[in-house]
Amino acid sequence: MEEKEIYKGLAGVPVDYTAISKVNPETNSLLYRGYPVQELAAHCSFEEVAWLLWYGELPTEEELAAFTAEERKGRALSPTLKGIIDSLPKSAHPMDVVRTAVSVIGANDPETETNTEESNLAKSKRLFAALPAVVAYDQRRRHGLDVVEPREDLDYSQNFLWMSFGEEAAPEVVDAFRVSMVLYAEHSFNASTFTARVIASTTSDLYSAVTGAIGALKGALHGGANEAVMHTFAEIGSAENVKPWLDDALAQKKKIMGFGHRVYKNGDSRVPTMQAAMERMIEHYGRQDMLDLYRTMAEEFVARKGIHPNLDYPAGPTYHLMGFDTPTFTPLFVASRVTGWTAHIMEQNAANALIRPLSVYNGVDQRVVPVRVNS
Numbered sequence: 001m002e003e004k005e006i007y008k009g010l011a012g013v014p015v016d017y018t019a020i021s022k023v024n025p026e027t028n029s030l031l032y033r034g035y036p037v038q039e040l041a042a043h044c045s046f047e048e049v050a051w052l053l054w055y056g057e058l059p060t061e062e063e064l065a066a067f068t069a070e071e072r073k074g075r076a077l078s079p080t081l082k083g084i085i086d087s088l089p090k091s092a093h094p095m096d097v098v099r100t101a102v103s104v105i106g107a108n109d110p111e112t113e114t115n116t117e118e119s120n121l122a123k124s125k126r127l128f129a130a131l132p133a134v135v136a137y138d139q140r141r142r143h144g145l146d147v148v149e150p151r152e153d154l155d156y157s158q159n160f161l162w163m164s165f166g167e168e169a170a171p172e173v174v175d176a177f178r179v180s181m182v183l184y185a186e187h188s189f190n191a192s193t194f195t196a197r198v199i200a201s202t203t204s205d206l207y208s209a210v211t212g213a214i215g216a217l218k219g220a221l222h223g224g225a226n227e228a229v230m231h232t233f234a235e236i237g238s239a240e241n242v243k244p245w246l247d248d249a250l251a252q253k254k255k256i257m258g259f260g261h262r263v264y265k266n267g268d269s270r271v272p273t274m275q276a277a278m279e280r281m282i283e284h285y286g287r288q289d290m291l292d293l294y295r296t297m298a299e300e301f302v303a304r305k306g307i308h309p310n311l312d313y314p315a316g317p318t319y320h321l322m323g324f325d326t327p328t329f330t331p332l333f334v335a336s337r338v339t340g341w342t343a344h345i346m347e348q349n350a351a352n353a354l355i356r357p358l359s360v361y362n363g364v365d366q367r368v369v370p371v372r373v374n375s
């Protein structure tokens with residue numbers, strides 16, 4: 001075999017520059033276009049953060065007004081898309097539904113093949129506006145509930161919750177939801193964003209790149225972990241069962257979902273902000289039992305393995321408390337991360353190089369094809 005160093009999983013390998021976000025494990029910080037994510041979560045709407053990721057600057061008041069007006073007009077799903085979603089089995093994973101919806105939106109967009117920055121910004125905004133309705137529509141149809149149409153008098157987060165539950169959410173709930181959207185929006189070269197950039201690097205279209213990214217996000221080692229956290233909580237039941245459950249899981253060498261990170265090794269920069277939002281939801285819904293389970297599990301696991309919670313750990317229980325069903329959690333992540341993905345697709349297009357790494361062959365040596373002798 002050739003003697004070449006292998007960077008399995010591309011761990012620790014810088015593959016390109018990005019000006020979109022900076023993940024710094026040394027200072028445990030995350031900047032979007034230079035702004036600390038905690039400050040954005042404290043002061044900005046998700047609409048402003050989306051604009052920031054795409055354009056590199058926060059919007060002026062006029063830009064924000066024009067963008068939010070456009071977003072509100074772009075929320076409703078076309079009858080074609082609704083029909084295609086309806087044709088999918090209710091047992092389909094919601095991530096498959098969202099992935100299909102993006103594909104359908106792309107196939108119906110006359111601009112799909114126009115790979116200019118202006119056209120890709122327009123497509124990014126279209127997906128941003130439509131994805132909440134896709135996620136809410138699918139959750140309601142799976143539960144046999146009537147569809148709730150979007151309302152133009154509500155902001156992004158208020159409307160998302162309105163379409164999901166058919167009632168106006170309390171301001172504290174809207175705020176916690178907004179915080180989750182801001183925190184999930186962008187995280188440099190994570191697996192799904194890298195997937196989007198690989199697809200974009202072939203000069204394929206933006207919708208294809210987002211569709212691929214959704215597939216990458218679905219896995220439990222990435223976005224799917226927010227769902228997996230709730231499955232773990234359901235198995236454990238309550239705080240007093242954490243120790244025996246962990247004894248068993250660790251003896252079986254199971255990965256504990258919602259813990260660990262490829263880049264952060266001393267904790268995820270976003271967890272304190274998301275955990276504070278979760279604690280506000282615990283208070284709002286009167287679910288101290290969930291906080292006990294959450295804290296006991298985190299303390300035990302960190303004490304035993306020194307591996308810290310990632311963003312999915314507080315996000316999963318937050319979405320559960322709000323009333324989302326577990327399979328909807330990763331699609332919520334999609335609705336947020338579509339901002340980061342599309343910003344990266346445009347950044348890749350602007351300074352493109354085909355992404356095509358090398359492999360080291362370790363199969364059988366060259367050999368001769370046996371020639372069959374006809375009898």
Ligand SMILES: CC(=O)SCCNC(=O)CCNC(=O)[C@H](O)C(C)(C)COP(=O)(O)OP(=O)(O)OC[C@H]1O[C@@H](n2cnc3c(N)ncnc32)[C@H](O)[C@@H]1OP(=O)(O)O
Nearest residue numbers: 220221222223225254255256257258259260261262310312
């Ligand atoms: C928004 C996001 O996508 S955040 C990530 C969400 N994913 C999860 O929560 C899934 C659970 N976590 C994991 O699987 C991992 O921590 C990953 C995939 C996120 C990061 O993995 P890597 O950087 O490749 O670390 P790696 O998997 O090599 O782990 C190093 C060691 O820690 C262990 N480890 C890491 N995370 C965990 C975990 N969650 N549970 C148990 N052990 C773990 C590994 O088993 C490995 O142990 P070993 O050296 O004895 O083999």
Ligand SMILES: O=C([O-])CC(=O)C(=O)O
Nearest residue numbers: 186187189190191262263
């Ligand atoms: O950065 C990563 O590898 C995963 C992650 O936290 C994210 O995508 O938000």
